Amino acid sequence: MTDDPSPAVPGNHGPAAPGNPNPAMSDSPGPATPDRPIRLLLADDHPVVRAGLRAVLETEPGIVVMAEAATAEDAVTRAAEGDIDVVLMDLRFGGGMGGAEATARITARPGAPRVLIVTTYDSDADTLPAIEAGATGYLLKDAHPEELAAAVRTAAAGRTALAPTVADRLINRLRAPAVALTRRETEVLTLVAQGLSNQAIGQRLHLTEGTVKSHLARTYTKLGVDSRTAAVATATDLGLIRR
Numbered sequence: 019m020t021d022d023p024s025p026a027v028p029g030n031h032g033p034a035a036p037g038n039p040n041p042a043m044s045d046s047p048g049p050a051t052p053d054r055p056i057r058l059l060l061a062d063d064h065p066v067v068r069a070g071l072r073a074v075l076e077t078e079p080g081i082v083v084m085a086e087a088a089t090a091e092d093a094v095t096r097a098a099e100g101d102i103d104v105v106l107m108d109l110r111f112g113g114g115m116g117g118a119e120a121t122a123r124i125t126a127r128p129g130a131p132r133v134l135i136v137t138t139y140d141s142d143a144d145t146l147p148a149i150e151a152g153a154t155g156y157l158l159k160d161a162h163p164e165e166l167a168a169a170v171r172t173a174a175a176g177r178t179a180l181a182p183t184v185a186d187r188l189i190n191r192l193r194a195p196a197v198a199l200t201r202r203e204t205e206v207l208t209l210v211a212q213g214l215s216n217q218a219i220g221q222r223l224h225l226t227e228g229t230v231k232s233h234l235a236r237t238y239t240k241l242g243v244d245s246r247t248a249a250v251a252t253a254t255d256l257g258l259i260r261r
Contacts, residue, residue, distance in 0.1 A: 055082045056174045057101055059131070061093035061120070062086075062108040067159070071106060071136070074163045081170060090120035097124045102131040104173050107153070109137040109144055118147040125152030132173040136166070142257020145184050155179030190255070197240055199258055206233045208259045211250045 058075060060068045060083060068086050075081050084102060087093035090111050097105050105124060109117035121133045132154040137144070145156055154173040157166060158181045169179035180188070199207065202223075209219045216230045223230075238244060241252045253259045 055080045056170060057082055057084045057103045058170065059084060059093065059096055059102045059105045060086045061090065061105055061117070062136075063088050063111040064108075067108070071166075074166060075170065078167045078170075081167065090115035090117055094120050094123045097131055098127060100129075104154075104170055105131050105133045106136045106170070107133050109135060109139055109148060118151045121148060121153050122151035132176065134169055134173040134179065136161075140181065140184050140187065141254065141260060142187060143260055144257075145187065146257060149188075156184045157181050158183070187255075197256055197258065199237060199240065199253070203233050203237045203240075204259060206230055207237055207249060207253055210234070210246050211254070211259055 058081065060071050062068050062071070065088070068088075072083050072086070076083055085096050087096050090107075091114060093105060093107060094115075096102070105121075107117045107121055111117065117135065117137070121135070124130055124133055133152065134155040134157060135145075135148045135153045136157050136159060138159050139145075140156075140158055148156060154176070155169050155178060157169045157179065161169070161181060165181075172179040205223060206219055209222060214222065216227050216234070219225070220227045220230045225233075234246070234249070237249055237253075241249055241256075243249045243252055250259070
């Protein structure tokens with residue numbers, strides 16, 4: 019017999035909670051420690067993208083890919099199992115639920131993992147809904163591997179990780195006065211962005227050419243511009259239309 023205490027379990031720094039005799043084996047998300055890596059879920063509908071993310075991240079110390087999801091619905095289900103710290107989430111999937119909605123569902127649960135958006139889309143129309151849905155970070159797919167790994171660690175620690183272009187866009191959006199286009203003004207300007215003439219837009223929307231010009235004139239005033247090109251560029255920058 020010996021009075022020596024039994025060897026400490028890695029990550030066990032206190033008495034076991036009732037019903038959980040070994041906290042080190044808990045699957046609940048939380049800050050990664052030297053004894054436990056950051057556990058990832060890769061959510062993207064393109065197998066090649068998931069394979070690329072896995073190849074990059076599995077070479078990083080302290081990071082392990084636990085699972086993959088090809089749909090947003092699967093990502094929501096898998097993230098709820100309790101063994102994921104960070105979800106790398108695409109914004110657009112082939113059909114069904116989108117990444118922003120999936121992010122909202124994931125982050126709404128108690129003890130939810132962090133969500134890091136990894137996508138090719140960086141307009142306000144994409145970034146703002148994702149961040150409002152609860153995303154901790156937003157990264158573009160052309161980021162360097164070291165940026166991706168750093169963003170994962172930042173998100174796991176509960177801090178915000180934003181691609182520089184996204185951060186700049188959000189700051190500019192906060193500084194810019196609020197601009198709101200009507201549904202019809204948005205429709206007209208979207209067709210302008212597609213290269214349609216006023217006459218063609220009128221035919222498409224069943225409007226007279228004069229009405230189209232009136233919508234554009236009001237849009238120019240709201241955006242503080244004086245040309246079709248400037249209106250499209252400004253509205254795109256503000257996330258009011260997508261090109």
